[in-house]
Amino acid sequence: MKSAFGIIAVSSSLSSVLAASYSRSENIVGTGFYNSFNFEAIPDPTDGRVNYVSEATAKSQNLTFASANTFILRADFKTVISDSSATGRNSVRIRTNNAYTTHAAVFDIVHMPQGCGTWPAVWETNEATWPAGGEVDIIEGVNDQGTDQVTLHTNPGCTMPATRTQTGTTLLTNCDVNAAGNSGCGVSVGTAPSYGPTFNADGGGWYAIERTLTFINVWFWSRKATNVPADVRAGGTAVNTGNWGTPAANFPNTDCNLAQFFSANNIIINLTFCGSWAGQAAIYGASGCPSTCTSYVDANPAAFANAYFQFNSINIYE
Ligand SMILES: *[C@@H]1O[C@H](CO)[C@@H](O)[C@H](O)[C@H]1NC(C)=O
Numbered sequence: 181m182k183s184a185f186g187i188i189a190v191s192s193s194l195s196s197v198l199a200a201s202y203s204r205s206e207n208i209v210g211t212g213f214y215n216s217f218n219f220e221a222i223p224d225p226t227d228g229r230v231n232y233v234s235e236a237t238a239k240s241q242n243l244t245f246a247s248a249n250t251f252i253l254r255a256d257f258k259t260v261i262s263d264s265s266a267t268g269r270n271s272v273r274i275r276t277n278n279a280y281t282t283h284a285a286v287f288d289i290v291h292m293p294q295g296c297g298t299w300p301a302v303w304e305t306n307e308a309t310w311p312a313g314g315e316v317d318i319i320e321g322v323n324d325q326g327t328d329q330v331t332l333h334t335n336p337g338c339t340m341p342a343t344r345t346q347t348g349t350t351l352l353t354n355c356d357v358n359a360a361g362n363s364g365c366g367v368s369v370g371t372a373p374s375y376g377p378t379f380n381a382d383g384g385g386w387y388a389i390e391r392t393l394t395f396i397n398v399w400f401w402s403r404k405a406t407n408v409p410a411d412v413r414a415g416g417t418a419v420n421t422g423n424w425g426t427p428a429a430n431f432p433n434t435d436c437n438l439a440q441f442f443s444a445n446n447i448i449i450n451l452t453f454c455g456s457w458a459g460q461a462a463i464y465g466a467s468g469c470p471s472t473c474t475s476y477v478d479a480n481p482a483a484f485a486n487a488y489f490q491f492n493s494i495n496i497y498e
Pocket residue numbers: 242245252
């Protein structure tokens with residue numbers, strides 16, 4: 181930990197000197213999601229009550245749907261899971277074909293999955309080398325509870341200072357996947373409409389990430405916020421993160437060599453159920469959700485009619 185003077189110096193440089201202009205390298209909209217992402221029909225690494233399907237199955241069951249300007253990704257909401265050998269409810273996990281090092285990305289999202297047992301995520305990682313290469317969870321939460329959590333997960337040796345320039349609240353500070361049951365170093369975004377039903381009620385909003393060699397920042401603006409930066413709202417060909425204000429979550433390189441712990445990462449969007457976070461009996465029960473997570477997910481397809489992501493766009497800037 182540096183002196184107070186050092187912290188002030190770092191935070192002022194974050195907001196001015198290091199802020200950067202970026203040009204758009206990818207504009208992912210509507211049917212373009214099928215070109216930029218591949219479908220991962222894999223067993224869920226978090227042991228969720230889920231069956232990730234292929235692109236062909238997703239299309240035929242309308243679990244993904246694209247028009248010229250909308251992309252929807254959802255779980256099945258029609259089928260009772262009664263086969264005891266089933267791994268769970270059909271859902272979708274997609275990963276970008278491209279991988280990104282230093283970049284900014286803006287996610288314009290109208291709706292995110294909600295409902296008891298849901299565990300949606302928008303995140304960046306290198307699955308082939310994980311935890312080497314790092315992981316940034318941009319959107320994550322469970323069971324409609326609370327606000328968004330932004331979290332880094334890394335190899336041992338990367339920690340975050342308790343105090344930094346962000347509007348969110350620091351949770352744990354050790355990013356090591358081996359610490360605290362892989363809780364990671366998280367930041368609670370705090371803004372009520374950042375997650376779940378309240379996010380959806382406001383028409384969603386924008387999440388943005390900026391990753392440089394010296395910091396990783398994540399911002400959230402509700403659709404109804406009055407401080408949405410013009411370049412974020414426009415989704416145009418350039419952004420200047422210097423105009424985005426204090427991030428919700430700030431991960432500086434003070435005690436974490438970001439260039440060492442983070443490699444080129446893909447963006448992954450997944451929607452699982454239950455599993456190692458949402459399904460923990462204490463967490464599921466404390467959410468006010470009925471029955472047990474697995475039996476609820478199996479028996480109540482109609483409860484998942486709102487378990488979907490709806491994207492206006494994802495824009496990548498490098
Ligand atoms: C597929 O999903 C889209 C988006 O939710 C919906 O508008 C459309 O009606 C659905 N199509 C069918 C055949 O259910």
